[in-house]
Amino acid sequence: MDAVLLSRIQFAMTALFHFIFVPLTLGLVILVAIMETLYVVKNDEIYLRMTKFFGKLFLINFALGLVTGLTLEFQFGMNWARYSKFVGDIFGPPLAIEATVAFFLESTFLGVWIFGWKKLSKKMHVISIWLVAFGTNISALWILIANAWMQHPVGYVIKNGKAEIVNFLTVATQPFAILEFVHTITAAYVLGAFFVMGVSAYHLLKKNETELFKKAFSIAAKFAVFASLAVFITGDLHAAEVAKTQPTKLAAMESVWETQKAAPMYLFVVPDPKHEKNSVELLGIPKMLSILAYHDPNATVKGLKDFPKNDRPPVMATFVSFRTMVALGTLFIVLAFLAYFYAKKNSLLDKKWFLKLMLFAIPLPYLAIELGWVVAEVGRQPWIVYGLMRTADATSTAVTVQQIVMSLIGFVALYGTLGIIDIYLLIKYAKQGPEPKTAESGGY
Amino acid sequence: MLNTIWFAIWGLLWAVYFMLDGFDFGAGILHPFVAKNDTERRMVINTLGPVWDGNEVWLVTAGGVTFAAFPTTYAYMFSYLYTPLFFILFSLILRGVSFEFRGKIHSQSWAKFWDFIIFVFSFVPALLFGVAFGNIFEGLPMDAAGYHGTLFSLLNPYGLLTGVLFVLLFIEHGALWLSIKASGNVAERSKAIASKIWILLLIVAVLFLVYTKFATSLYDNYFSNPVWFIVPALAVASLLSIRFFIKTSSYVKAFFASCLTILSIVFTGIVGLYPNLIPSSIDKAYSLTAFNSASGPYTLKLMLIVAVIFVPIVIAYQIWTYKVFSKPITEEDIHDKEVESY
Numbered sequence: 001m002d003a004v005l006l007s008r009i010q011f012a013m014t015a016l017f018h019f020i021f022v023p024l025t026l027g028l029v030i031l032v033a034i035m036e037t038l039y040v041v042k043n044d045e046i047y048l049r050m051t052k053f054f055g056k057l058f059l060i061n062f063a064l065g066l067v068t069g070l071t072l073e074f075q076f077g078m079n080w081a082r083y084s085k086f087v088g089d090i091f092g093p094p095l096a097i098e099a100t101v102a103f104f105l106e107s108t109f110l111g112v113w114i115f116g117w118k119k120l121s122k123k124m125h126v127i128s129i130w131l132v133a134f135g136t137n138i139s140a141l142w143i144l145i146a147n148a149w150m151q152h153p154v155g156y157v158i159k160n161g162k163a164e165i166v167n168f169l170t171v172a173t174q175p176f177a178i179l180e181f182v183h184t185i186t187a188a189y190v191l192g193a194f195f196v197m198g199v200s201a202y203h204l205l206k207k208n209e210t211e212l213f214k215k216a217f218s219i220a221a222k223f224a225v226f227a228s229l230a231v232f233i234t235g236d237l238h239a240a241e242v243a244k245t246q247p248t249k250l251a252a253m254e255s256v257w258e259t260q261k262a263a264p265m266y267l268f269v270v271p272d273p274k275h276e277k278n279s280v281e282l283l284g285i286p287k288m289l290s291i292l293a294y295h296d297p298n299a300t301v302k303g304l305k306d307f308p309k310n311d312r313p314p315v316m317a318t319f320v321s322f323r324t325m326v327a328l329g330t331l332f333i334v335l336a337f338l339a340y341f342y343a344k345k346n347s348l349l350d351k352k353w354f355l356k357l358m359l360f361a362i363p364l365p366y367l368a369i370e371l372g373w374v375v376a377e378v379g380r381q382p383w384i385v386y387g388l389m390r391t392a393d394a395t396s397t398a399v400t401v402q403q404i405v406m407s408l409i410g411f412v413a414l415y416g417t418l419g420i421i422d423i424y425l426l427i428k429y430a431k432q433g434p435e436p437k438t439a440e441s442g443g444y
Numbered sequence: 445m446l447n448t449i450w451f452a453i454w455g456l457l458w459a460v461y462f463m464l465d466g467f468d469f470g471a472g473i474l475h476p477f478v479a480k481n482d483t484e485r486r487m488v489i490n491t492l493g494p495v496w497d498g499n500e501v502w503l504v505t506a507g508g509v510t511f512a513a514f515p516t517t518y519a520y521m522f523s524y525l526y527t528p529l530f531f532i533l534f535s536l537i538l539r540g541v542s543f544e545f546r547g548k549i550h551s552q553s554w555a556k557f558w559d560f561i562i563f564v565f566s567f568v569p570a571l572l573f574g575v576a577f578g579n580i581f582e583g584l585p586m587d588a589a590g591y592h593g594t595l596f597s598l599l600n601p602y603g604l605l606t607g608v609l610f611v612l613l614f615i616e617h618g619a620l621w622l623s624i625k626a627s628g629n630v631a632e633r634s635k636a637i638a639s640k641i642w643i644l645l646l647i648v649a650v651l652f653l654v655y656t657k658f659a660t661s662l663y664d665n666y667f668s669n670p671v672w673f674i675v676p677a678l679a680v681a682s683l684l685s686i687r688f689f690i691k692t693s694s695y696v697k698a699f700f701a702s703c704l705t706i707l708s709i710v711f712t713g714i715v716g717l718y719p720n721l722i723p724s725s726i727d728k729a730y731s732l733t734a735f736n737s738a739s740g741p742y743t744l745k746l747m748l749i750v751a752v753i754f755v756p757i758v759i760a761y762q763i764w765t766y767k768v769f770s771k772p773i774t775e776e777d778i779h780d781k782e783v784e785s786y
Contacts (some may be wrong), residue, residue: 059544060544060548063540063541063543063544063545064541066497066540067536067537067540067541068537069504070500070503070504070533070536070537071533071537073504073507073508073511074507074522074529074533076511076518076522077507077510077511077518077519077521077522077523078522078523078526078529078530079523081519081520081522081523082519084511084515084518084519084522085515085516085519085520087515088511088512088514088515088516088518088519088739089512089515089739089740089743090743091511092508092509092511092512092513092515092518092739092743093512093743093746093747093750095508095511095512096505096508096509096511096512096513096747096750097508097747097750098508099501099504099505099507099508099509100505100508100750100751100754100755100758101750101754103501103504103505104498104501104505104758104761104762105758105761107497107498107500107501108497108498108501108758108761108762108765109761110497111493111494111495111496111497111498111765112494112765112768114493114494115490115493115494115769116494116768119768119769120768159740162515164739164740164742164743165739165740165742165743165746166742168742168746396519396523396526397523397590398520398523398524398526398590398591399523399526403526403527403530406527406530407526407527407530410530410534414534414537414538418537418538418541421541421545422541422545425545425548425549428548428549429548
């Protein structure tokens with residue numbers, strides 16, 4: 001194996017692992033903040049116990065999100081030195097700004113929130129969690145601005161063999177960045193909402209603390225309706241932006257080989273990348289792909305065959321990930337609406353099948369989110385910066401294959417172990433339920 | 445000018461990071477020695493609880509700023525020092541989760557296991573950061589063909605001495621932190637250790653300042669512009685004042701003196717390095733400087749605006765945090781169900 005492949009495996013592994021924990025952090029923190037706000041406004045202890053219960057799950061999850069983020073930041077220099085040198089001028093600022101403007105905020109106020117129950121006024125305490133929520137969301141914004149530049153480089157010139165920034169505002173506000181951000185963040189909200197609903201469903205099935213968990217479920221269900229619709233709409237807009245800026249990715253997402261006007265969309269497709277065609281195309285909807293991609297029924301969709309072979313992304317992985325993600329996204333809307341109606345009619349406890357379904361649905365938003373990243377990152381290949389720098393030209397020249405193998409084994413072992421412990425703890429504490437009423441302010 | 449300002453900020457971020465995470469590392473290394481039972485260990489960990497992750501963000505910022513302001517240095521520094529950096533990351537990850545995991549399962553052996561992890565992986569990054577910075581002070585063997593060093597060439601006497609210096613600085617720093625933030629036996633034992641380690645620290649610090657003359661060219665800047673000698677002089681003065689404050693039992697002052705010691709020792713190196721971020725030890729033409737490895741003026745200006753606006757805000761709310769949690773942790777706090785603890 002060569003250094004490029006190994007570095008890619010390492011980056012994919014560490015990024016996907018980081019992204020198991022970060023979306024829950026992003027989504028759950030808002031729900032916890034809402035719960036605590038309800039406590040402060042309504043002054044009802046049940047919301048305090050709810051806040052503490054989900055807050056604890058949030059914290060167990062947060063720790064791993066935080067520490068695995070370190071790896072990602074340093075890996076750019078460690079494994080992708082030529083990339084870092086080439087784009088540092090333009091890719092570094094969002095990362096540095098993220099740390100200064102957002103990461104400090106979330107980490108500092110999280111400490112305040114955990115340990116400040118007795119040291120702060122109720123108001124200041126709930127403000128702390130909102131500052132954490134604000135920090136995590138702004139964090140994501142800057143990271144995705146940086147990623148969006150890799151997807152669609154703007155606002156730069158090439159000088160002395162390096163990309164130099166000419167207009168930062170263009171970089172920070174380009175539609176690709178905004179859409180990628182909103183799509184990712186709303187996906188994280190879906191995950192947070194489904195997590196809270198799933199955990200609540202477990203306890204409702206056990207008839208444990210039904211009052212508390214019905215309320216929690218209902219808060220999350222409303223949030224899920226909003227988030228699942230938002231993620232779908234922004235997904236559509238984002239895909240249209242991809243069509244405009246990354247035609248090879250779009251073609252791979254849909255497995256389109258031939259360029260065609262008024263392109264149909266087939267509901268069932270089996271790609272055959274070897275022969276540059278699809279071996280099965282069934283249930284076509286006329287003009288649908290042109291509509292989805294360009295919001296114009298007669299638009300031309302470029303096929304993969306129109307691009308040189310060495311500029312095409314891996315079709316199978318991109319296509320399957322995209323299709324599955326979209327299918328899951330649709331499912332989330334259905335489940336969110338059902339959850340909302342059952343919660344509103346107060347009939348959750350009678351709908352055992354639905355509660356079970358929601359419990360087993362917990363992993364699905366995770367899957368959808370990880371697949372989303374596969375679409376974004378695999379679909380961008382063979383480019384590290386789309387159209388500008390190839391992944392193969394981006395690695396560190398000073399790092400040997402042995403060094404990467406060593407670190408890769410180290411990360412797999414470390415992440416594997418920590419992941420298992422963390423998920424074990426999450427399940428343990430989720431099952432345990434909230435602290436009993438008599439010790440409602442019990443310690444962490 | 446912009447490049448010089450960013451060089452100074454770059455140095456400052458690393459120095460502040462060491463000043464803050466330094467007492468975390470120190471307390472982590474010390475906890476098996478100053479805490480004899482589970483309550484006392486939790487007391488040590490709880491002194492760090494509200495602040496350690498805020499401290500660690502200074503590392504993220506130092507890394508991010510290196511990337512943004514000096515991308516070529518970022519690229520070379522991190523790929524040349526790949527293996528030590530991997531060990532640092534590995535350690536920081538394990539240490540970070542250990543605070544969270546330790547109290548989550550109520551079992552003696554579980555807690556003991558994470559105590560061991562906290563000890564080892566506070567020591568390892570403290571040492572390795574020192575080794576890395578020692579090697580940066582010396583310069584790395586790099587020329588047109590790239591980097592010629594290995595993991596073992598990094599473990600040279602000067603690099604190791606700097607590593608030991610960092611470890612001792614952090615132990616002293618952590619001991620003083622626990623002297624003021626813990627209470628009872630833990631605070632008493634920490635005070636005793638602070639007093640004992642100080643002598644060792646003084647010896648190693650003097651050795652370091654002398655050896656620096658022979659192993660590096662850091663002093664060139666000082667001889668060409670002697671006014672800068674004020675920085676190492678400050679390091680020596682603050683180091684000596686730690687002793688004075690310990691003698692007079694003014695541990696808060698001793699802790700601030702220790703903060704100043706760390707800042708001025710790191711800056712002794714930074715001033716000596718200028719304009720190099722990483723000098724080449726074999727061919728000066730290939731040194732990475734604040735000029736040849738920097739981003740364009742647009743990026744530097746933009747980042748300066750961000751820094752000028754936001755860094756004071758960050759410092760303000762972090763100081764506020766330290767104030768909110770300024771009261772020492774007591775045994776009662778650990779057992780009080782009303783107070784959060786690890």
